[in-house]
Amino acid sequence: xxxxxxxxxxxxxxxxxxxxxxxxxxxxxxxxxxxxxxxxxxxxxxxxxxxxxxxxxxxxxxxxxxxxxxxxxxxxxxxxxxxxxxxxxxxxxxxxxxxxxxxxxxxxxxx
Amino acid sequence: xxxxxxxxxxxxxxxxxxxxxxxxxxxxxxxxxxxxxxxxxxxxxxxxxxxxxxxxxxxxxxxxxxxxxxxxxxxxxxxxxxxxxxxxxxxxxxxxxxxxxxxxxxxxxxxx
Numbered sequence: 001x002x003x004x005x006x007x008x009x010x011x012x013x014x015x016x017x018x019x020x021x022x023x024x025x026x027x028x029x030x031x032x033x034x035x036x037x038x039x040x041x042x043x044x045x046x047x048x049x050x051x052x053x054x055x056x057x058x059x060x061x062x063x064x065x066x067x068x069x070x071x072x073x074x075x076x077x078x079x080x081x082x083x084x085x086x087x088x089x090x091x092x093x094x095x096x097x098x099x100x101x102x103x104x105x106x107x108x109x110x111x
Numbered sequence: 112x113x114x115x116x117x118x119x120x121x122x123x124x125x126x127x128x129x130x131x132x133x134x135x136x137x138x139x140x141x142x143x144x145x146x147x148x149x150x151x152x153x154x155x156x157x158x159x160x161x162x163x164x165x166x167x168x169x170x171x172x173x174x175x176x177x178x179x180x181x182x183x184x185x186x187x188x189x190x191x192x193x194x195x196x197x198x199x200x201x202x203x204x205x206x207x208x209x210x211x212x213x214x215x216x217x218x219x220x221x222x223x
Contacts, residue, residue: 004154031209043200043213056210090154094209099145102155 004103012109018079021106025093032074037088086110113138117214125222132186132217134201139179147200191221
């Protein structure tokens with residue numbers, strides 16, 4: 001089975017722009033979660049989607065949003081980028097009650 | 112609110128030694144605990160998942176233990192190798208959902 005894939009792998013944006021990141025889960029996994037990893041804050045939960053519905057949300061501003069499609073693929077969007085949004089964004093998929101499988105991440109740099 | 116702590120933040124040991132990484136959590140009402148490995152700039156690789164009903168889980172040279180009552184887990188690595196150098200993270204799920212709360216990680220360096 002193919003693993004979790006994330007595109008793009010690297011991204012450079014400037015302040016004020018918006019960005020969309022994509023995640024394709026492992027086939028058959030309906031839950032997709034997003035995490036932000038920074039040196040200062042570590043790994044922090046952004047949100048989780050299941051069957052196209054957001055089930056859980058972390059403590060991030062409304063500039064961070066996401067969605068899930070009927071094929072379980074997910075996108076997250078960050079609007080009005082700030083320097084502090086520079087991070088590694090990780091996506092994970094899981095079957096119910098099992099471990100989460102993480103993708104390689106998207107490295108976002110905001111200049 | 113669940114808080115997960117990992118001590119030490121960094122550890123360097125000579126190749127061949129056995130070592131233990133520690134993870135503590137504040138809310139003992141967990142239903143599992145996971146250990147992950149992360150190589151620099153990469154995603155996370157799941158190493159072991161221990162269910163709350165288990166006390167130990169083993170995979171090759173890795174052994175993870177869980178003591179819910181004391182809010183602790185350890186990851187034991189036997190006969191360490193340079194390829195074990197990475198950051199190790201433990202994580203626990205929140206009740207009833209898929210959100211994982213991660214520890215801050217232990218950066219392990221194995222010296223050849």
